[in-house]
Amino acid sequence: MSLSRITITAVRNLQPVTLSPSPRINILHGANGSGKTSVLEAVHLLGLARSFRSARLQPVIHYDQPSCTVFGQVQLGEGSVANLGIFRDRQGELQIRIDGQNVRSAAQLADLLPLQLINPDSFRLLEGAPKIRRQFLDWGVFHVEHRFLRAWQRLQKALRQRNSWLRHGTLDTVSQAAWDRELCSASEEIDSYRRAYIQALKPVFERTLAELLQLNGLTLSYYRGWDKDRALSEVLAASLPRDQQLGHTQAGPQRADLRLRLAGHNAAEILSRGQQKLVVCALRIAQGHLVNERKRGQCIYLVDDLPSELDEQHRRALCRLLEELHCQVFITCVDYELLREGWHKDTPVAMFHVEHGRITQTQDHRE
Numbered sequence: 001m002s003l004s005r006i007t008i009t010a011v012r013n014l015q016p017v018t019l020s021p022s023p024r025i026n027i028l029h030g031a032n033g034s035g036k037t038s039v040l041e042a043v044h045l046l047g048l049a050r051s052f053r054s055a056r057l058q059p060v061i062h063y064d065q066p067s068c069t070v071f072g073q074v075q076l077g078e079g080s081v082a083n084l085g086i087f088r089d090r091q092g093e094l095q096i097r098i099d100g101q102n103v104r105s106a107a108q109l110a111d112l113l114p115l116q117l118i119n120p121d122s123f124r125l126l127e128g129a130p131k132i133r134r135q136f137l138d139w140g141v142f143h144v145e146h147r148f149l150r151a152w153q154r155l156q157k158a159l160r161q162r163n164s165w166l167r168h169g170t171l172d173t174v175s176q177a178a179w180d181r182e183l184c185s186a187s188e189e190i191d192s193y194r195r196a197y198i199q200a201l202k203p204v205f206e207r208t209l210a211e212l213l214q215l216n217g218l219t220l221s222y223y224r225g226w227d228k229d230r231a232l233s234e235v236l237a238a239s240l241p242r243d244q245q246l247g248h249t250q251a252g253p254q255r256a257d258l259r260l261r262l263a264g265h266n267a268a269e270i271l272s273r274g275q276q277k278l279v280v281c282a283l284r285i286a287q288g289h290l291v292n293e294r295k296r297g298q299c300i301y302l303v304d305d306l307p308s309e310l311d312e313q314h315r316r317a318l319c320r321l322l323e324e325l326h327c328q329v330f331i332t333c334v335d336y337e338l339l340r341e342g343w344h345k346d347t348p349v350a351m352f353h354v355e356h357g358r359i360t361q362t363q364d365h366r367e
């Protein structure tokens with residue numbers, strides 16, 4: 001899928017604007033502070049109903065305005081189109097509209113507009129808390145396995161029940177046993193989807209990484225959140241006294257993680273910043289390939305400040321891989337000379353110059 005039109009109002013410093021992006025490569029260039037990242041924020045808002053910089057939405061709304069809106073027309077393939085709209089105000093009110101109907105869950109947006117973000121914070125996927133890697137993993141599982149969301153909702157509900165019981169001890173033992181069975185069944189289901197996904201992702205990731213970087217011996221493995229040789233019910237029973245002491249459940253899929261290791265070390269500890277960026281790009285591009293294979297349509301890439309940390313050879317290799325995905329890509333950069341050349345002649349490339357919040361299209365992909 002791709003965005004054929006996007007209308008942005010009162011997002012950060014951007015002047016109200018309607019853009020007709022290329023279905024493939026879009027380059028936004030301009031000086032520091034001109035508003036390039038803000039355009040990616042607007043697309044992110046449309047796909048996830050939240051900002052990528054902060055959990056709070058306040059900073060996304062233009063200082064002088066009470067609210068911001070983003071509308072997008074999404075091409076779903078075979079001529080069908082979806083119209084998405086996001087409205088957010090300073091009081092925290094959020095409205096999500098799909099084809100004129102109000103919807104309550106951002107999961108529906110995510111389903112229509114699968115987004116992959118690569119930005120200067122991306123190294124956190126390697127260095128940061130396990131939660132970031134779980135989000136990465138679950139993004140992929142959500143988009144290739146439609147039963148995942150239901151299992152995940154069941155898990156959340158059963159976990160809430162168990163944690164509340166651990167803290168307050170107010171549930172009778174029969175009901176608690178029933179909730180524990182529900183917890184274990186949802187956990188096994190989630191684990192099976194995640195495991196199958198990682199198995200499919202690994203070879204694609206390794207192939208993609210090999211095209212970006214000579215890095216022999218990097219391994220990607222999955223930890224399910226509890227002992228691989230024991231049933232979760234057994235682990236929960238054994239850890240009950242400690243869980244009660246802490247007031248929450250320690251083992252389970254809510255503790256899953258991905259591990260990237262190189263020469264016996266956590267990869268994040270030994271890779272350079274540029275190498276980290278390329279490893280993250282390989283992971284995210286591999287996810288895009290899996291979505292392309294299994295789901296109608298494709299995902300959209302937001303690549304903020306693509307050239308940073310990368311030398312010419314790696315920059316070119318990354319651009320080539322993004323181009324070969326046949327997805328819509330929004331790339332920002334300060335110096336557009338670095339990205340102007342090198343695209344295949346049949347690839348539609350649109351260029352946008354951003355200056356003090358104003359966006360002008362400088363090269364039309366239809367020319």
Ligand SMILES: Nc1ncnc2c1ncn2[C@@H]1O[C@H](COP(=O)(O)OP(=O)(O)OP(=O)(O)O)[C@@H](O)[C@H]1O
Pocket residue numbers: 011012013014030031032033034035036037038039058059060061062063064334354
């Ligand atoms: N809520 C807001 N209202 C108005 N302006 C804002 C708001 N939040 C941020 N800005 C300003 O918007 C401008 C554009 O920021 P943005 O991050 O999009 O720039 P950029 O073009 O990506 O710059 P860089 O090349 O440095 O990454 C900045 O000058 C910033 O101070």
Ligand SMILES: [Mg+2]
Pocket residue numbers: 036037038304305332
């Ligand atoms: Mg920026």
